Amino acid sequence: MDVRLEPVAVRGFRFAGVAAGLRKEPERKDLGAIVANSSVAAAGVFTTSRVKAAPVLVAQERVRRGRLQAVVANSGSANCFTGKAGVKLARDSCAALAAAVGCAEALIAPCSTGVIGRLYDLEKYRAGIVEVANSLRPDGFEDFARAIMTTDTHPKMASASVRVGGAEVTIAGCAKGAGMIEPKMATMLSFIVTDAAAPPAQLRAVLKRVLPESFNAITVDGDMSTNDTLLLLASGAAGNRTLAGRELHTFEAAVGGVAETLARELVRDGEGATKLVTVEVRGAGRTAEAEKIARAIANSPLVKTAFFGCDPNFGRIAMALGKSGVAFDLERLEVSLAGIKIASRGSLHADALAAAASRMKEREFDLTVDLKQGKARARIMTCDLSFEYVKINAEYTT
């Protein structure tokens, strides 16, 4: 199964993205929709933040029923910390799309991303929705993906096809988010659509199984967003038989492949990122411990600046291991950086550091920590911390 970095048409869905003037830059696309031909099976996961944006509250409630016909999403305002007015705005936004495309408002999930604490202009939004409705087309996924970008430098899309249940099934997804990224349930915003026939409960189970290896395995800055939303919609247009056993597994692997690709693309395009580093912790006693260590390393500003400086700084990796609070035996520890073993059996391989530093110049490499005390493992994808991260975030004003 190949995952492609392009969008493809998915039977049963149309997409659009337009510039509605919700952002400071009026020429940028900022409003988009995904509309299914009729109500479809849906599942979603959302931020676990204690501060949930208004559209998250509304979407969460609607997705729970297992059916959706459309998703409407905007950038420029997160509609978060906006109280009851924010919830009303999210509902009114859905109502605008419902009227324009002729579907029930309750079958529309709203999503927003951008500045926190402010409402967006409903009149501009409504005018934009008319344009969205007129632009919907089967090959409009990239327009939609562009409309939800904030500090992203390019839209992130991925697609895959598999033959299951007697039919060719296509899966396409997009995602946005470059900062405020350490999802605990999903990323900022990601939408995956498929023409597979699958009931909502099955979609939920699939999402649950693919999350740990995709959106829940990434970090840009350790900061979880208030608007994280991942939706999976299945139109059933592929006409496959009910999926079970090995075929369900194949479908799940394809959804997982798309999700993991999108998640990796988010980190690769992380704010100011010049490197994508996969931190893998092996040989732990328990998965939770492996993950704790992997996150301590992946979120340490000292480790991340060392990545940026191509510095095989073992000391900072040891520091992060130490502060994770997980018990381990220093004497058994084995650490490899960009494929070069830099520490084992209690000592640093000083003569291997030059080779590691040289390999760290690549745009992508692995950091592997083997505790050699058990069989559990965890993997977190992270990026470096560069001047550009500081620049972007010191200048991106409220």
Next chain:
Amino acid sequence: MDVRLEPVAVRGFRFAGVAAGLRKEPERKDLGAIVANSSVAAAGVFTTSRVKAAPVLVAQERVRRGRLQAVVANSGSANCFTGKAGVKLARDSCAALAAAVGCAEALIAPCSTGVIGRLYDLEKYRAGIVEVANSLRPDGFEDFARAIMTTDTHPKMASASVRVGGAEVTIAGCAKGAGMIEPKMATMLSFIVTDAAAPPAQLRAVLKRVLPESFNAITVDGDMSTNDTLLLLASGAAGNRTLAGRELHTFEAAVGGVAETLARELVRDGEGATKLVTVEVRGAGRTAEAEKIARAIANSPLVKTAFFGCDPNFGRIAMALGKSGVAFDLERLEVSLAGIKIASRGSLHADALAAAASRMKEREFDLTVDLKQGKARARIMTCDLSFEYVKINAEYTT
């Protein structure tokens, strides 16, 4: 009681700091000692990291007995992840000072700071110790403070005097550390000496009480060091009576004042820091919850870059509150930045942001979050995240 930012002589102690050639820059001081005229009462707290440096292991064991006569400290190498050879090196280092000044080796606590994973040169160290022994003098505290600096831009010292137990008691301390700073027991290295007469158990109790408001209330980058050590030595030369009740409280407040001043100076001189921000969380149900929120805000790279950009970015503060996992009522929340209320009763005060942005240009300001649900509070001192932080840490090579 006034805390001064200068060192003073403390009866019963002599200090020295020399350039022994342990660092890359041979002209910089890198080896120092504090030597008491005889064995004195001592207490210490150390890193809670799972990766403890060799000198921490040795010092911890020796301080436990409650008596010390000297401290020997070096920069240039942390003597961490150095196995049994590191522990032997730390002991041999103490033996060198013991021979030079004529005291028992077991009464000397070793401390190291610098690069992790390498031993330092014992021959250079021994030669330096001879010079240290010849340079010891009552007013040598600043030389000592300079010898333990790494990325610090200046030595941090503080002193205070109080009249207790029928005597004038003096307390002087120094600290180092600009990065890898979020102590969970103490900072990188800090030494406080006093001429007060106080038994080890009392010193331990004093340290335990002053820590939450001083070294445990700061963060530069959320990264805990492997070498954190805070030692308190009391010579008894002041000849005060046993301290109890209000007098003990006065002494404790003076030690606390010195510790808090040193801790604040560490953050002010944090790597690349241009601003010192005191994050105060009030009105929480429990202290642990207030601290969790304060740390989530104080360690968020998005909040810290907003400080650097003088951006009153409420959205990022709300994000940090949300990701802390602590339950609170958004509608009751009140947030003030640099003395200006920017959010309350569920809404952002958009017209107050310009004034807050202007006040954020100061080198020091407060961020106050009131949850209005209880009486617990916590305070964490942090700094901003600047280009300079990235520069320092991308270029500081192993």
